Amino acid sequence: MKVLIPTPLRQYTGRQSTVELEAGSVDEALCELTTRYPELRKQLFTAEGELRKFVNVYVNDEDIRYLERERTLVKPTDTISIIPSVAGGSVAARRGF
Amino acid sequence: MATLTRAQASALTNDEILRYSRHLIMPEVGMAGQQKLKAARVLCIGAGGLGSPLALYLAAAGVGTLGLVDFDVVDYTNLQRQIIHTTGDVGRPKLDSAAEKLTGINPFINVRKFETRLTSANALDFFRDFDIIADGTDNFPTRYLVNDACVLSGTPNVYASIFRFEGQASVFATENGPCYRCLYPEPPPPGLVPSCAEGGVLGILPGLLGVIQATEVIKLILGTGDPLIGRLLLVDALGMRFRELRLRKNADCPVCGATPTIRELIDYNEFCGIRGEEAPITTTVPEIQPVELKARLDAADDIFILDVREPHEYQICNIGGHLIPLGDLPARMNELDSSREIVAHCRSGVRSAKAVTLLRQAGFGKVKNLAGGILAWSDKVDPTLPKY
Ligand SMILES: [Zn+2]
Numbered sequence: 079m080k081v082l083i084p085t086p087l088r089q090y091t092g093r094q095s096t097v098e099l100e101a102g103s104v105d106e107a108l109c110e111l112t113t114r115y116p117e118l119r120k121q122l123f124t125a126e127g128e129l130r131k132f133v134n135v136y137v138n139d140e141d142i143r144y145l146e147r148e149r150t151l152v153k154p155t156d157t158i159s160i161i162p163s164v165a166g167g168s169v170a171a172r173r174g175f
Numbered sequence: 176m177a178t179l180t181r182a183q184a185s186a187l188t189n190d191e192i193l194r195y196s197r198h199l200i201m202p203e204v205g206m207a208g209q210q211k212l213k214a215a216r217v218l219c220i221g222a223g224g225l226g227s228p229l230a231l232y233l234a235a236a237g238v239g240t241l242g243l244v245d246f247d248v249v250d251y252t253n254l255q256r257q258i259i260h261t262t263g264d265v266g267r268p269k270l271d272s273a274a275e276k277l278t279g280i281n282p283f284i285n286v287r288k289f290e291t292r293l294t295s296a297n298a299l300d301f302f303r304d305f306d307i308i309a310d311g312t313d314n315f316p317t318r319y320l321v322n323d324a325c326v327l328s329g330t331p332n333v334y335a336s337i338f339r340f341e342g343q344a345s346v347f348a349t350e351n352g353p354c355y356r357c358l359y360p361e362p363p364p365p366g367l368v369p370s371c372a373e374g375g376v377l378g379i380l381p382g383l384l385g386v387i388q389a390t391e392v393i394k395l396i397l398g399t400g401d402p403l404i405g406r407l408l409l410v411d412a413l414g415m416r417f418r419e420l421r422l423r424k425n426a427d428c429p430v431c432g433a434t435p436t437i438r439e440l441i442d443y444n445e446f447c448g449i450r451g452e453e454a455p456i457t458t459t460v461p462e463i464q465p466v467e468l469k470a471r472l473d474a475a476d477d478i479f480i481l482d483v484r485e486p487h488e489y490q491i492c493n494i495g496g497h498l499i500p501l502g503d504l505p506a507r508m509n510e511l512d513s514s515r516e517i518v519a520h521c522r523s524g525v526r527s528a529k530a531v532t533l534l535r536q537a538g539f540g541k542v543k544n545l546a547g548g549i550l551a552w553s554d555k556v557d558p559t560l561p562k563y
Contacts (some may be wrong), residue, residue, distance in 0.1 A: 085339050089502045119205040132363040139421045163359040
């Protein structure tokens with residue numbers, strides 16, 4: 079199955095925008111993903127292992143919060159999207175440190 | 176939406192009929208639709224990247240009252256994307272520059288300028304006079320403020336945001352639709368916002384997203400089509416792919432849910448983490464001033480310059496430092512000699528302060544941050560170095 083990595087997190091996946099992996103559930107997919115890219119773990123999960131509140135995960139076009147959350151089952155043809163909130167805009171870009 | 180008096184006041188003059196003829200001859204707008212546009216009052220938050228095309232098209236389309244909130248001044252780095260401003264406008268307040276262009280395009284509209292920062296104290300007062308809010312802001316405190324004020328005042332929020340070459344758009348806070356907090360109840364803590372090194376934006380991207388916002392505003396006013404309510408549109412300009420995700424109104428949403436916990440506007444800087452995103456992060460790491468560094472390098476002191484910016488920034492300008500982007504630093508510390516004196520720098524000193532903290536934690540005792548980064552170096556030591 080495919081996991082789509084948003085631009086702000088691609089620095090943690092060696093610039094990859096799509097990661098192919100095998101998983102039966104969202105949980106397994108994120109686990110495999112963060113095993114492959116350990117730097118991603120802190121971005122996606124709190125110290126307690128909860129998905130961060132500003133990171134939304136979708137299976138195809140549906141938010142997992144309205145499915146079975148991390149226990150949502152996935153098929154090889156499904157696509158998981160990780161959608162963090164981004165501030166992006168004119169001032170952020172201008173002041174872009 | 177429009178009361179009888181406002182509908183009467185929105186009768187078109189012959190000059191307006193000529194101007195809007197391409198709208199009037201299409202059934203989806205027609206005379207009734209054009210009068211709705213004339214009666215409509217839209218508040219654009221920000222006259223920057225998104226606000227430029229948004230306001231220009233709304234003005235051209237004949238939106239009768241166009242409010243603009245901004246307190247910024249036009250600078251050279253805006254011109255790559257903020258097409259409402261011109262080179263001659265650099266140094267002018269964005270509001271003056273924008274209002275001039277808008278009334279230039281359409282003298283029949285009323286432009287209202289709010290030259291201030293939107294705050295919890297003024298937002299509801301401003302919003303009261305408008306039918307639709309178009310959020311073109313770029314920071315979390317303002318985004319949550321706009322969202323909550325829209326929900327509390329029952330005003331639809333036409334939203335977009337952009338990052339490098341990707342954008343998002345949706346319509347929030349309609350009567351039965353979700354709000355931004357249904358999507359993201361909380362902002363990221365300041366430390367975890369995507370690295371500034373990843374910042375920047377493709378100049379056309381706010382054009383694309385701002386026009387999508389304008390389209391949604393017009394559709395809401397006309398009451399036609401299928402607005403982006405309950406849908407998050409994702410735009411990838413590089414792949415030129417448009418996707419959409421389903422958004423639901425969250426019954427537990429703190430502001431628009433069944434039992435809201437937020438019933439009035441709060442302190443959004445506090446909500447978004449200590450200092451708010453725009454405030455400069457004060458660092459407590461050891462620093463060296465550019466002039467002092469220059470003097471010591473001239474004296475042939477043994478100092479290792481570490482540049483923690485990205486390779487594409489190094490190409491813009493550099494001071495001959497050893498390049499290890501901040502993101503790669505944890506894995507590449509072995510390239511550094513902890514017995515040597517190291518000065519880390521980035522563009523403005525924020526990323527390199529993080530690098531100094533990281534290196535100190537890893538046992539590098541003689542690391543300092545170049546105060547103000549390469550920008551300060553350009554100001555104080557070498558003015559031939561370009562700023563970006
Ligand atoms: Zn909500």
